[in-house]
Amino acid sequence: xxxxxxxxxxxxxxxxxRAFLAFAGLAPLALAACSADKKGPVEVKPSDxxxxxxxxxxxxxxTLKTPPSRIVALGAVExxxxxxxxxVPLSRPMADSTAWYRAGLRALPFADASQTYDDGxxxxxxxxxxxxxxxxxAVGSRLSREEYESLSALAPVILAPESVPAESWxxxxxxxxxxxxxxxxxxxxxxxxxxxxxxxxxxxxVLKGATALFVSASSASGSDLILAVQGSAPAAFFTSxxxxxPPALASxxxxxxxxxxxxxxxxxxxxxxxxxxxSADVLVVNVPSSDFNSYKANKALSKDxxxxxxxxVYVVSGDEAVALQRQSMRGAEWAARNVVPxxxxxxxxxxxx
Numbered sequence: 001x002x003x004x005x006x007x008x009x010x011x012x013x014x015x016x017x018r019a020f021l022a023f024a025g026l027a028p029l030a031l032a033a034c035s036a037d038k039k040g041p042v043e044v045k046p047s048d049x050x051x052x053x054x055x056x057x058x059x060x061x062x063t064l065k066t067p068p069s070r071i072v073a074l075g076a077v078e079x080x081x082x083x084x085x086x087x088v089p090l091s092r093p094m095a096d097s098t099a100w101y102r103a104g105l106r107a108l109p110f111a112d113a114s115q116t117y118d119d120g121x122x123x124x125x126x127x128x129x130x131x132x133x134x135x136x137x138a139v140g141s142r143l144s145r146e147e148y149e150s151l152s153a154l155a156p157v158i159l160a161p162e163s164v165p166a167e168s169w170x171x172x173x174x175x176x177x178x179x180x181x182x183x184x185x186x187x188x189x190x191x192x193x194x195x196x197x198x199x200x201x202x203x204x205x206v207l208k209g210a211t212a213l214f215v216s217a218s219s220a221s222g223s224d225l226i227l228a229v230q231g232s233a234p235a236a237f238f239t240s241x242x243x244x245x246p247p248a249l250a251s252x253x254x255x256x257x258x259x260x261x262x263x264x265x266x267x268x269x270x271x272x273x274x275x276x277x278x279s280a281d282v283l284v285v286n287v288p289s290s291d292f293n294s295y296k297a298n299k300a301l302s303k304d305x306x307x308x309x310x311x312x313v314y315v316v317s318g319d320e321a322v323a324l325q326r327q328s329m330r331g332a333e334w335a336a337r338n339v340v341p342x343x344x345x346x347x348x349x350x351x352x353x
Contacts, residue, residue: 005313007346047067047182051067055160055179062156062158067180067181068135068156069134072089072091072092072128072133072135073091074123074137076098076101077139078138080100080104083108084104085180086108086182087182091133092116098331100334101330137179139164139172166265167266169193169329173186173189174190197333200340206351207340210242210282212245212284213246213278214228217287218288218305228266229256230266231266233327235266275306275309277309282312283311283313286324323335
């Protein structure tokens, strides 16, 4: 490794897989109160105002006669957003769940009824037939036309139109609340989250105008880097904190191949040999858990990592990485509390160099 400074966030336990095997029943909608006195769950009923509702998307048009409540989430952000709105997903991808998802789910009635499915293979209606879903929900471009047509034979597939930026937790939350009839419940939660993110930087003026990059890397020989460019969730969150993209990012990202649809929007492959071109006040480097454990034990990334450019390298993994890589409303709140202080430390180190 080069002379770049390194740091990581506070010690956290790694997230584990959570599978809910009970049959999914119809969960009542309950929303945690966001008032200062935290009085506990408040029952929220979906509004049927505006229904029937038609959503035009890249595969056609989906019509919802009434607000659905038995919903299969076709992505982690979708599942986290549903939980934030008080809806227990019938099923969600079998990926490592986050601390904020588990906490939100535990607070809802019938949480243990939520199932998971294997998102590593092509989706078809047969996977979900027994759940009797009222709708499938997807944001972004992961779903193929073949999958869409198969699932549509079972229940309406709600696809977010291109006008809903997948990198914006606020836009995604508004869209999901509209198709579930929970706009009134979502509005105060969005306001509270926006305020929490704004408040998180008040004590860290060093962040304003500083530069930041997010990149995924591993010690695997010959593996390319995955760089978050403008239009990605990390870039959007950095902007909300007053951070800026390095001027060289626009030219650096030109001509690079987009990462597959299974990656969050705005991710591109960067050849490993170009790692030295990545310079910023803080370079957030997302690494696999095995590399992160090695980093924590040795206080440095292994020599198998490439040399990065100038700036402080902030090494992340697990929830810290997920909170930046793909943002939901709860993820943004978690990042405001846990990641922002670490970003400020990294920027301060760079400014002191």
